[in-house]
Amino acid sequence: MSEVKNILLVGVGGQGTILASKILSNGLIQAGYDVKMSEIHGMSQRGGNVSTQVRYGEKVWSPIIGEGDADVIVAFEKMEALRWIGYLKKGGKMVVNDHEIPSVPILMGVAKYPLRILDELASKADVAVFKAGELAEGLGNAKAMNVILLGALVKALGLADDPRIDWEKAVRENVKPQFAELNVKAFRLGLDQIR
Amino acid sequence: MKQLMTGNEAVARGAYEAGLVFASAYPGTPSTEILETLGTVYRDSLYSEWAPNEKVALEAALGASIAGVRAMACMKHVGLNVAADPLFTVAYTGVTGGLVVVSADDPGMHSSQNEQDNRNYASAARVMMLEPSDSQEAKDMTKLAFELSERFDTPVLLRMTTRVCHSKGMVELGERVEKEPIEYRKNIAKYVSTPANAKVSRKNLPDRLAREEAYANDCAVNTIEPAADAKDGKGRIGVACSGVSYEYAKEVFGEKASYLKLGLTYPFPVALAKKFAETVETVYVVEEVDPYIENNLKANGIACVGKDVVPAFDELNPDILRTVFHPILPDVVKDVPETLRSDLQAVVRPPAMCAGCPHRGFYYALSKKKGIMVTGDIGCYTLGAAPPLSAIDTTICMGASVSSGHGASVAFKRTGRDTKVVSCIGDSTFFHSGVTSLMDAIYNKGTNVTVILDNRITGMTGHQENPGTGYTLMGEETTEVDIPALCVALGMKPENIRTVNPLNLKECDEALDEALARDEASVIITKWPCALKKFSREDRETFDLSPKVAEIDQDRCRRCGLCSKTGCPAIYKSLKVTINRESCTGCGVCAQVCPFGAIKVSKR
Structure with missing residues (x-):
């Protein structure tokens, strides 16, 4: 039986982690994998942290993973990468958006946004960092950040050239028609961010 | 054909394939998407509605079942407490068309006030129970539940949990099979649960349970x-x-x-x-x-x-x-993997009322009142208990704000204390179970101030229609409940009801002072749509919802931080105080709080 791979997407409510997870799952299904995706709804729209887990392989049992289990973590926000690093498998990869969203205690001035997060992450794991927000603005729509990060994730997973998967089709099928071209460009741009 | 579905979507699909005719629910995480899916994806094939509460939802579904069609009521675990009354008796009467009750439990309390295990309801009420483990089973067992309900003449409890509801897995789709309605026949001995009839039903129950158990010992699930x-x-x-x-x-x-x-x-x-x-x-x-x-x-x-x-x-x-x-069975169960640890700590990210949330202005005004007790309720506005506002003293269950506020105000008065009580409840929660609470407070000459936070939608569960919005689940226009008229009908003096704009601090402050000065019950209605709501035509006609933004004049700002004490996530107090242009809605609460006139709201 092929090994089950575990992906963790983390961010802040409203950043589009769930859409990215949907497109990812859609692609994985094209390849014939069994896929499970788990997310926590509830109060996330109101500024809380959001996490989505995607597991794929020949047969997936548990919809959720534990600490030390993730093959790849994609963090849509820097501090969230720090929060979830315990979930990364030893030797796992991280894709980190160099982007800060201060939480309420920081906004109110009662706590400080941690300094040197990127150095800390780099000292612990194999981390790819880039500014997905700026790249998205370059494409003319800041919201495309999530699909840029998805592109980077797909490359990091080694699935960019999988002949069974038409990623651009997966992107098109999950976004509104008027945003299809933008998101396909964003996906390609994401692929280019990972060596 | 296979499709990736959440457990909730799969329950909806299973009900659709089973020929479901009637579904009702009150929204509650993690169950909400079952009815949302039925009301959108399958709206052409079956009827679905939001009920004001879970008891009503189950009773409505029961009526449809007695009338001879397949029916379903869905709720979160605490909702089954509300619906427990009909459940225990329907276990005696049985059903006509298949009747399925979905209970979505929330182990770990991701978005609930308690962690009850509703499997105990099945044995307490003697109702057959199915427990799917993934999305495919959620679909299959929903269909099975309807068959078993009709075969054994019993309601069937489909017990889900958060991870089953909200995890996606592959589901094999089937076709819908329409069911002929079962002919309606009056059956007083079965459906009129007077003591005489109930004693017979009760006596017959062990026999039915024995047949169900025999099936349970020899079935595919x-x-x-x-x-x-x-x-x-x-x-x-x-x-x-x-x-x-x-x-x-x-x-x-x-x-x-x-x-x-x-x-x-x-x-x-x-x-x-x-x-x-x-x-x-x-x-x-x-x-x-x-x-x-x-x-x-x-x-x-x-x-x-x-x-x-x-x-x-x-x-x-x-x-x-x-x-x-692993310690018990080291040769079989692997140890937990090694984990990476960081000395650098991430700052907590608690949920907060959104930028532009209409509750913020009212709670800010309320937080300035001294010597009061504030009883809260279940919804987004529970976040008023979080710092910096810390404006709520209690939150227990749906509707408890008004009734427990009444009890507290009587207790304070009877024991010679002058603490006043303010009870805060959202529009949907008021319809759910606040109406009878307010009736109690008014009729029994209570003095608590009831605040109905009317944001024109059911907010916390992700924007469902309720009896105050004027629209049904299936998107039809309907007559909305007139909240002030309802309060008058409950016995509230019209002069003791005041409707305010919650984003106007002076209005909120005055309404609170006026109500707190009274020695009789009052109602304050704060009326403004949720900042995240997809505004209806009526919203646009009633409220000034034109896009605005607030900006800080840095020359005037003294960095006192009062604006950030409103808890708005668009305001960032660092070396400078700044407002995030992206998330600010220009609600203007911060501008009213600023003592230096440094914040200006302008049209976008």
């Missing part, structure tokens, strides 16, 4: 899966489980254990469990929250290891199982 290395069907480790715990157990024990995989857990399949116990050396019970399976095994003389090692509260996950089972 209750199975024994022998371990890969079992010899003559006998193995070393046996795992008894149901629901999502089965998925966790398979992940951790793999093929090295035998499984008693239970999908139908009430009536409990005693004979099957005994047979299983004979095939293994030790039975381990893997289940979330209460020892439901464990107690059933032990009550029937089957030795097992359960809650003495598996945690009795919070969600399970594969890591928890590895942590508890």
Whole structure:
């Protein structure tokens, strides 16, 4: 039986982690994998942290993973990468958006946004960092950040050239028609961010 | 065809395929998307509605069942407390068309006020129960539930949990099969539950349960899966489980254990469990929250290891199982993997009222009042209890703000204390169970101030229509409840009702002072649409919702931080105080708080 791979997407409510997870799952299904995706709804729209887990392989049992289990973590926000690093498998990869969203205690001035997060992450794991927000603005729509990060994730997973998967089709099928071209460009741009 | 679906979408699909005609629910995480899916994806094939509460939802579904069609009521776990009254009696009367009750439990309390295990309701009410472990089973067992309901003449409880509801898995789709309605026949002995009739139904119940148990012992959803290395069907480790715990157990024990995989857990399949116990050396019970399976095994003389090692509260996950089972079975269960640790700590990210939330202005004004007790309720506005506002003293259950506020205000008065009580309840929660509470307070000459936070939608669960919005689940226009007129009908003096704009601090402040000065009941209605709402035509006609933004004049700003004390996530107090242009809606609460006139709101 092929090994089950575990992906963790983390961010802040409203950043589009769930859409990215949907497109990812859609692609994985094209390849014939069994896929499970788990997310926590509830109060996330109101500024809380959001996490989505995607597991794929020949047969997936548990919809959720534990600490030390993730093959790849994609963090849509820097501090969230720090929060979830315990979930990364030893030797796992991280894709980190160099982007800060201060939480309420920081906004109110009662706590400080941690300094040197990127150095800390780099000292612990194999981390790819880039500014997905700026790249998205370059494409003319800041919201495309999530699909840029998805592109980077797909490359990091080694699935960019999988002949069974038409990623651009997966992107098109999950976004509104008027945003299809933008998101396909964003996906390609994401692929280019990972060596 | 296969499709990736959440457990909730799969329940909706199963109900659709089963020929469901009538569905009702009150929204509640993690159950909400079942009815949302029925009301959108399958709206052309079946009828669905939001009820004001779960008791109403179940009673409406029951009526449809008696009228001869397949019907379903869905709710979160605490909703079944509200619907428990009809449930216990429908267990006696039975049904006509298949009747399925979905209870979505929330182990770990991701978005709930308690962690009750509703499997206990099945045995307490004597209602057949199914527990799917993934999306495919959620669909299959929904269909099975309708068949069993009709076959055994009983309501069937479909017990889901957060992870089953909100995890996606592959689901094989089938076609919808339309069912001919069952002819309506008056049957007083069956459906009029007077003591005389109920005594007969009660007497017949054990016989029905015995037939159900015989089915449970020999059905496709209750199975024994022998371990890969079992010899003559006998193995070393046996795992008894149901629901999502089965998925966790398979992940951790793999093929090295035998499984008693239970999908139908009430009536409990005693004979099957005994047979299983004979095939293994030790039975381990893997289940979330209460020892439901464990107690059933032990009550029937089957030795097992359960809650003495598996945690009795919070969600399970594969890591928890590895942590508890690796020391006992090191050759079978792997240890938890090594984890990376960082000395650098992430700052907590608690949920907060959104930028532009209409509740913020009112709570800011309320937080300035001294010597009061504030009873709160269930919804986004519970976040008013969080710092910096910290404006709520209690939150217990739906509707409790008004009734417990009444009790508290009587207690203060009777014992000579002058503490005033303000009870804060949202529009949807008021319709759910605040109306009878307010009736109680008014009729019994209470003095608490009831604040109805009317944001024109059911907010916390993700924007469902309610009797105050003027639209149904299926998108039809309807007559909205007139809240002030309803309060008058409950006996409230018209002059003691005031409707305010919650984003106007002066208005809120004055309304509170006026109400708190009175020695009789008052109602304040704060009326402004949720900042995240997709505004209706009426919203646009009634409120000034033109896009605005607030900006700080840095020359005037003295960095006192008062604006950030409103708890608005668009305001950032660092070396400078700034407002995030992206998230600011220009609601203007911060501008009213600023003592230096440094914040200006302008049109975008």
